[in-house]
Amino acid sequence: MTQTSHTLIPTPRSIAREDHPISRKSISPGALRVLYRLREAGHGAFLVGGAVRDLLIGLAPKDFDIATDATPEEVKALFRNSRLIGRRFRLAHVVFGREIVEVATFRSNADDGSGDRETHEGGRLLRDNVYGSIEEDAIRRDFTANALYYAIEDFSVRDYVGGFEDVQNRVLKLIGDPEQRYREDPVRMLRAVRLAAKLDFSIAPETATPIPRLAPLLHEAAPARLFEECLKLFLSGHGEASFLGLEQQGLLAVMFPESAAAMANNRSGALRRVVLAGLRNTDARVAADEPVSPAFLFALLLWPAYCHALMGLQASGTHAAEAQRRAADRVTLHQLTTIALPRRFSVPMQEIWLLQTRFPMRQRKRVVRTLSHPRFRAAFDFLVLRDAASGSHAEDVTFWRDAQDDPDHALAVQQSQDASEDTEAAPRRRRRRRRA
Incomplete structure (x- = not known):
């Protein structure tokens, strides 16, 4: 057993x-071609990370990543259909048609003084381009389950950190000191939750x-990156x-923050039930290979915050229509400080919320206008979720x-029902008795 900067x-x-x-x-054929070509050129070439992990537990990987001792420039010289990306x-x-095979050079945790490894004063990793051996590459990966290497030369799996047993035991374990690794990259806390949920x-x-203690470190992450992580989650x-998982680990x-506080203060639990019902519906759509708009997703996740803000404005005497618009704007603006929600999603998200108040209205002109609204279908689906959670x-x-x-x-059916209800509700006229 050997000592390293991260762990034994x-x-x-x-x-x-x-x-x-x-x-x-x-x-994939593309990944095999890259593996064999690197091997023929005298380089070490390994399928690595999530693809190896998923294949071991019987899942079909979406992406195939390769690790090698060849530098990015050497890889580019071998493949005319390649391009170099990234600064950090x-x-x-x-590139093979629609498939992109990612090829990374073995990294080292050491700083060789070249300036290619740079960390923030809090420990966050800003730049990491110091190359090393496969052993060094293994211990700088995040989880043991992601540090497994499939060798094309003899079809074996190389394990340097005990990841093979962890995959068999279905446990997610960080390599090295957890606090140090989270400080290097706080988004690893979200990755832990996401991988545990997926696998x-x-x-x-x-x-x-x-994680609960270090969760505030996520404020240091770029809001655009957190938006992408939300889509993955x-x-x-x-x-x-x-x-x-986010709830359990204190990350939600x-x-x-505003949705979490609203759900915590909602005694009936209706707001949380709406969110969970919506996420179950989203999972079913993904499983059926049906599209899900990020606008609908964030309308769901921020619905508790919107309801709480709306109630506060209405309680202060703000007119209903004005309160709805102000609540939508306020929740969106506050959320942007944490997650960079693009305008192309935030605007339809607000429209989904505002359309909810139109559904109790039955006047012909209003019905026609609501049906013709470009966001009607998404808003109606949202109404169905609300009914599934509350039954009201x-x-x-x-x-x-x-x-x-x-x-x-x-x-016509509605008018008939209304007329029937009016008839039943009308008081019976009493006949006047004639006096003798």
């Missing part, structure tokens, strides 16, 4: 082909314990599990579902 690592272990389930048939982390992309892994106690088919209150919008759901097919018939 076990002696490298090689898992032979007959002892693991990975087959070349499961690896320089690597090569080899149905548990998070090792020593990896999970520092909630639009990959495991949104509900990711939400529960940092990512969505069934009449609205029925009317607007019928109105989409035949507005005139839906209005």
